[in-house]
Amino acid sequence: MEKFEKHSGLVVPLDRHNVDTDAIIPKQFLKSIKRSGFGPHLFDEWRYHDHGEPGMDNSLRKKNPDFVLNHPRYEGANILLARHNFGCGSSREHAVWALLDHGIRVILAPSFADIFSNNCFKNGVLPIVLDEDIIDRLFTDVEATHGYQMTIDLPAQQIHLHEGEVLSFEVDPFRKDCHIRGLDDIGLTLEHAAEIRGFEEKHRQTAPWLFDKTS
C-alpha cells in the first residue's frame, strides 16, 4: 500500500445520497482477474450514454456532459466530496480500485458503508467522516469556487480548506498508522502467528466440529 501523509488536490462534488458500489463500478467490469485498469470505467453508467464493456476504447464513446466527473472544471480532481452512506451495497473492492485508479485518494462524506470504508483503508484511500452541516457547506463552497483545492494532513488529522480555514477530523489510530507507514496488514497479523495458533488449538478443543470438515 502506498504511504499516505499529506495529500493536496482539486475537489469534485458528487451530490447524491446512497451512492452504491454497483454505480461506482458496474458488474461487467468485475470479470477482470486483476487489481488494475478499473479507473476508465469508474461510474461507467453515469459517465457515458452507451453501454460499457471491458476493453472498450472510451475515447470513442459518448460522454454524459451532465455528470460531474465529465465537467472540464473538475478534470484531474483527486478528492471526492460525497453524501450520506457512500459506497453502500456490494462488497466489491473493485469500487475502491476504480476510484484509486482514477486518482481519488480522499473521500469526504457524512457517512460511509462499513465494507467500503474498510476496503478504502486497505488500499491507501482515506475515507473522512465529517458532520453533515460541514459537508453541506463544502458542497456550497466547492460548487461556487472554480479550482477549489484542499490539503489533507493525516498525521495532524487536519484539512486545510481552500480559503485557509483548518478543520480537524477523527480517524482510527491503527488505521492512521497503517496509512502513514503504508503497512501490509497481513504482515502485521502474522507477527501474532503463535498467538493465533494457540487460540486455534484451544478452539479445536472446545468446538472440534468446526475443524476438518471440508478437506
Add this chain to the structure above:
Amino acid sequence: MSNKTLYDKLWDSHLVREDEHGTGLIYIDRHLIHEVTSPQAFEGLRMAGRKPWRIDSILAVPDHNVPTTRRDEGITDPISRIQVETLDQNCAELGITEFLMNDPRQGIVHVIGPEQGATLPGMTVVCGDSHTSTHGAFGALAFGIGTSDVEHVLATQCLMMKKSSNFAVLVEGQLAPGVSAKDVVLAIIGEIGTAGGTGCSIEFSGSAMRGLSMEGRMTVCNMAIEAGARAGMVAVDDTTINYLANRPYAPAAELWDRAVASWAQLHSDPDAVFDRTVVLDAATLEPQVTWGTSPEMVLPVGGVIPDPDKEPDSIKREGIRKALTYMDLQPGMAITDIRPDHVFIGSCTNARIEDLRAAAGAVRGRKVADSIKQALVVPGSGLVKRQAESEGLDEIFKTAGFEWREPGCSMCLAMNADRLEPGDRCASTSNRNFEGRQGQGGRTHLVSPAMAAAAAVTGHFSDIRKEQD
C-alpha cells in the same frame, strides 16, 4: 450473571487478541469463496510467497458468472470463463474443496453453505460477498469482506476489526398469510433506512422471527446488509438444529450431541443490553414492493408512489425525483398499477425450496400474462433444483410459461447472460434495486417470491393476500 448479546458471545469466543485501540483479531471458522472476489487475493498470496493457513476451512463455488442454460457447452463469454477457470485452478493447486460448475451441489454460495451444513451455529463465516450476512440465520457471526480481507483470511485465518454496536430488531406477532420473510425484511429496511444498521450487528428476534423457517430467517439476514449492517443474526433454536441434522458437513454421532449442547448458549441473555432496539408489529405488515432505486424506497402493495414535492429535505427530494425518472413512475400512481415486463425468481435472497414452493403456489394452474416478455426461475442450487423437480414444481412453472434454469446468481446482478435491457421493468425476488443492477437501464422492483409469481400471471403487482382468497 451474564448479560451478553448473541453478537457479544460470538465476538468473545473468536477474539484472539485485542490491541490498545480496541482493534480485535477475530478467528474465522468458515471461509466461503467464489470466482469474482478471489482471483486477486490468490494472486496476492502467491506474490508474497504465502500459503493458506487452514485449507479445511474453505469451501469454494463458482456462482456469479455461470450460465443458467446449456451448461454442457461451458461458458461462452471468454472473460467470464477465464474468471471461473482461475478459481478452478487456484482451488486445484492449493487443494481447496470446490463444487465445480457441473457438480450437482453447485449453486449460489449463500445457498450451498447452509444446505451442506458447512455453515454452523457459533461459527464465524466470511466471504468476499456482502450477502454473507445470510449465514447469521444459524446463530453465526457472518459478514462480507473485500478482496484484501479475503487474502488476509487466507493467509492468517483471522481478520482485524472493531467490534460493532448491538442492534435488536424485534418482529412480534403473527404474519398474515401471504406475508413472507421478504416482506418483513423490506419493511424493516423501509423503517430504518439503508444506513440504519451501519456500524451495527443486527439480531432479529421476536415471535414472528421465531416462527420463520430457516429459509425465511436466511432471507431476513441476507438483506441485513441492505440496511447497512454487515451482520444479521438469529438465535439458535430447535428450527436451527432440525435443519442441520444429517447435513453432509454437519457433525455426526457423539460430536453432533456435543455441538447441539454447546449451541444452546447461542442466544442473547435476558439482561443483554442493546445499543438500539426497533420493534415491528408483524400483524400489520403487508406485502412490500420497492418503487425506487434503493431498497429503502419501499411501500406496502396498497400504497401509492410518493410525491417528491412533499419531501421537506432537499437532498432526499432530489433523490426521489431521480429515482422516479429512472424508474419511469409518476407520483400518486398505485403500486398495483405498475406493470412489470420481466419476472425473476432467484438469488441468494429467495431461491431456496420454500421460495420456489411459494412462487409455484401462486402460479399453479395459471399462465404468465401476455405482457410479460420473460419470466425466469433460477433455483439457488443444483440440490434445490432437484428437490423442486421431485415435487413437480418445475412442471408448474414451465406449464405456466416460465423458463426453468440452472442454478447461479443470474439476473440478480446480471454478470452472466441473464440481464435486463434498457427500459425493461422487472418484478424480482433479489436484493438490490440499484440503477443498472439487473442490466444497464433496467428497472427493478423487489418483492417476495409469491408476489413476483402473482405479478407474472396478472401482469401487474397485486396483493397476494387477495390472490390467495
